[in-house]
Amino acid sequence: MTTSLETAEHPEKLRRVAIDPVSRVEGHGKVTILLDADNKVHQVRLHIVEFRGFEKFIQGRPYWEVPVMVQRLCGICPVSHHLAAAKAFDQVLGIEHLTPTAEKIRRLMHYGQIMQSHALHFFHLSSPDLLFGFDSDVAKRNIVGVAEKYPEIARQGVLLRKFGQEVIRITAGKRIHGTGAIPGGVNKVITLAERDELLQNIYQMIDWSRTAVHLAQQLHEANPALYDSFGLFRSSIMSLVGNDGEMDLYHGKLRARDEDGRLIFDGVDYQDYQKMIAEGVKSWTYMKFPFIRSLGEKRGWYKVGPLARVQNCDSIPTPFAEAERRVFIDYAGGVPFHGPLAYHWTRMIEMLHAVEVIKDLLHDDAILDGERMAHGERRREGVGVIEAPRGTLFHHYQVGEDDLVTMCNLIVSTTSNNQPMNEAVRQVARRYLHGQEVTPDLLNHIEVAIRAFDPCLSCATHALGKMPLEVTLLDAGGCEVSRLTKSAAGKFCA
Amino acid sequence: MSKTFTLDGKTIPFKDGQTIIQAALDAGYYIPHLCHHPEFKPHGSCKLCTVVVSGHQTASCTLQPAEGMVVESETEQLNAERRALTQMLFVEGNHFCPSCEKSGDCQLQATAYHLGMMTTHYDHFFPNRPLDASHDDYLLDLNRCILCSLCVRASRDVDGKNVFALAGRGAQTHLIVNARSGRLADTDFSATDKAAHVCPVGVILPKKRGFAVPIGERTFDKQPIDAYVDSRLARKES
Numbered sequence A: 001m002t003t004s005l006e007t008a009e010h011p012e013k014l015r016r017v018a019i020d021p022v023s024r025v026e027g028h029g030k031v032t033i034l035l036d037a038d039n040k041v042h043q044v045r046l047h048i049v050e051f052r053g054f055e056k057f058i059q060g061r062p063y064w065e066v067p068v069m070v071q072r073l074c075g076i077c078p079v080s081h082h083l084a085a086a087k088a089f090d091q092v093l094g095i096e097h098l099t100p101t102a103e104k105i106r107r108l109m110h111y112g113q114i115m116q117s118h119a120l121h122f123f124h125l126s127s128p129d130l131l132f133g134f135d136s137d138v139a140k141r142n143i144v145g146v147a148e149k150y151p152e153i154a155r156q157g158v159l160l161r162k163f164g165q166e167v168i169r170i171t172a173g174k175r176i177h178g179t180g181a182i183p184g185g186v187n188k189v190i191t192l193a194e195r196d197e198l199l200q201n202i203y204q205m206i207d208w209s210r211t212a213v214h215l216a217q218q219l220h221e222a223n224p225a226l227y228d229s230f231g232l233f234r235s236s237i238m239s240l241v242g243n244d245g246e247m248d249l250y251h252g253k254l255r256a257r258d259e260d261g262r263l264i265f266d267g268v269d270y271q272d273y274q275k276m277i278a279e280g281v282k283s284w285t286y287m288k289f290p291f292i293r294s295l296g297e298k299r300g301w302y303k304v305g306p307l308a309r310v311q312n313c314d315s316i317p318t319p320f321a322e323a324e325r326r327v328f329i330d331y332a333g334g335v336p337f338h339g340p341l342a343y344h345w346t347r348m349i350e351m352l353h354a355v356e357v358i359k360d361l362l363h364d365d366a367i368l369d370g371e372r373m374a375h376g377e378r379r380r381e382g383v384g385v386i387e388a389p390r391g392t393l394f395h396h397y398q399v400g401e402d403d404l405v406t407m408c409n410l411i412v413s414t415t416s417n418n419q420p421m422n423e424a425v426r427q428v429a430r431r432y433l434h435g436q437e438v439t440p441d442l443l444n445h446i447e448v449a450i451r452a453f454d455p456c457l458s459c460a461t462h463a464l465g466k467m468p469l470e471v472t473l474l475d476a477g478g479c480e481v482s483r484l485t486k487s488a489a490g491k492f493c494a
Numbered sequence B: 001m002s003k004t005f006t007l008d009g010k011t012i013p014f015k016d017g018q019t020i021i022q023a024a025l026d027a028g029y030y031i032p033h034l035c036h037h038p039e040f041k042p043h044g045s046c047k048l049c050t051v052v053v054s055g056h057q058t059a060s061c062t063l064q065p066a067e068g069m070v071v072e073s074e075t076e077q078l079n080a081e082r083r084a085l086t087q088m089l090f091v092e093g094n095h096f097c098p099s100c101e102k103s104g105d106c107q108l109q110a111t112a113y114h115l116g117m118m119t120t121h122y123d124h125f126f127p128n129r130p131l132d133a134s135h136d137d138y139l140l141d142l143n144r145c146i147l148c149s150l151c152v153r154a155s156r157d158v159d160g161k162n163v164f165a166l167a168g169r170g171a172q173t174h175l176i177v178n179a180r181s182g183r184l185a186d187t188d189f190s191a192t193d194k195a196a197h198v199c200p201v202g203v204i205l206p207k208k209r210g211f212a213v214p215i216g217e218r219t220f221d222k223q224p225i226d227a228y229v230d231s232r233l234a235r236k237e238s
């Protein structure tokens, strides 16, 4: 347990607190908090399961198989990987523009994924903390407790998610492991009956999504002292934006802003992402650390996801969501808002936007019929980027003349958000760590901070229970001083 | 008056020279099978078509019926054995249905569903079998080969080319390409060959077309394999 802590100036004077999710079956993480000689929090590291194995695994496979196969990468947002890979192979096939039908079916699938993922995160995973308080009775602090105390909110959450899943099913063929997007287009359209079924409920979904935005907003307004400052840190932001600077979660150009909102770059074709973004490596993890080249490895980290996107775009091209964006920008006072708990509010604004986009697409006959495939001149390389529920997702491939993949590089959203999560946890630890004891209070607050980012860790998306965590306080020599474990059922034990 | 035998109590007519499985399929009666194909000589290797005749197990794709013969096929015992054989085929190769482009059109998968196979039961071999992507139009993914020899028979008997062969013995048996380099590109294999269209699983695949057919419209999405009693229909002529 004496990994060299290369960013600390005097590691020998530091003490480590390790927070380990107990469940290591799928995605898992580990938080290390470094204390300085005065027992002040010095640095935090969140270790996230890395994806390198997969990038190797995909090498030597035929390219047309990859958009389906990459869904094995992550059980948490498979549709985003499916679409990002398909977009990369559109490029390999030399296709700049899909047919209108293909583009719209894919958008429908993607916004369905945004809707189901955001609903799951807000209602199932976060609302118990937000509605009952971060240190309320753990036995009640879950979706079952929400269903008892706020049955209407819980019901709407369940049905919003279900609607999103249904959109995925009819566009991809299945709720999970679908095949809808293929290099160059899509393999299916939707039937009139499927469309009419969804249209029946879409206005209800819009209503409920507006209610959800207002619920998130009220949480901030009711307790600004907590909500505005919890885990607060400042950073750059990055996302795709549409051609006119509007929010576009399916396609666009890369834009980054610094912590004050000034543009760092804009209008960047993501085929050239490597000119803007580099990936740092560290001795203590296989995970890479993406950063904005012009700012350098130390200062170039950035946050992605809803809080970045809602503030990076100039507008949201659907009316209800745009109105809510303005309310949020006003609340922030016209300057970038960095408090991580605002991820929830902005996530709900995006969910509302997704539902409005789905509504518009359902009224477009191109999703019922039309040419599905486009054609182009074959290339050796392609990059596909999409705004996944958790943030910007990069898929980069090279393909040999024999059609087999020779190189794969992925930057997943949670990797970009790694450093931001470290910072948020550091701030929280500074506020809630007292003395040398790991308390349930500290553990609960760290969990809430990590959760705000909606990281794709299996421990963080545990369906019903709490995030399983183990916190160990170690002294500088690696000896354990204090330890606390919380199970997925919310039980603490020393 | 044609001759008949009984299969699970049903009377099945047959012509001279027909095998039990041919007569049964012609009569609309399904017996599970993988290496049988009505257009080719029997190979008798997969043993899925095993039936019981006068108390003895025998491959129905190689045995010719006799007048009044009593044949049992749909018994619990035979289906349990067929299921075990299918499980062995799954673990001997690398079959991952969710990302396989043949999913929904694959006879191995459809047969597994038919037999109610829920798990692979045995330890996976995880064999290391490389892909052959050398040919411009066709890919060989040998991970999924079940050694049914249909491509061997099609290439030899219909195409007159002998592109494929089974080499090795027993557990070492494997499919090879008849070229000094061992590469498909160095044979006269072509997309119009019969051998390009007979593989019951996902080995011999046209390039660039995977997943073009959506879920819901694939061969075995429409109906289960036993509903395609004439097995010619079950083969997606791609």
Ligand code: SF4
Binding pocket: B144, B145, B146, B147, B148, B149, B150, B151, B152, B175, B198, B199, B200, B201, B203, B204
């Ligand atoms: S490649 Fe296909 S047809 Fe040929 S032996 Fe293997 S499974 Fe049978």
Ligand code: FES
Binding pocket: B032, B033, B034, B035, B036, B043, B044, B045, B046, B047, B048, B049, B050, B059, B060, B061, B062
């Ligand atoms: S079909 Fe008879 S042995 Fe394979």
